[in-house]
Amino acid sequence: MSTKRTETTAAKDPADWVTGDEPMTGPQESYLNTLAQEAGTDAPTDLTKAEASQKIEELQEATGRGEPAPKARKRVARKKTS
Incomplete structure (x- = not known):
């Protein structure tokens, strides 16, 4: 599972990745x-994992893919009336 970098997500900076x-x-x-x-x-070539991650974030912003998806509306169960 991938972790998106948001204001509330504690994502590790790619510069600090061990790999x-x-x-x-x-x-x-x-x-x-x-x-x-x-x-x-x-497309850039010969990037490290950390550099690729940073470039992906830049290009997501440039293409609009970095924006979060709209929240799904919750369905409310309705009581049946007789």
Whole structure:
């Protein structure tokens, strides 16, 4: 499960990741390619996991994908009347 960085989420800064200096993962690279295409820019290559995470956040903001989804409305059970 991924953790989105929000005002209320205590997410660890990518610069502090133990594995942050390892090459970006396949899913990170794929998502970066998608976001870069949507943003009309070239996808960066040869990034570390931490750099890729930061670039993903930048491109999410640029494309509007970084905005939280609208909250779902709760369904209220109605009592049946006879």
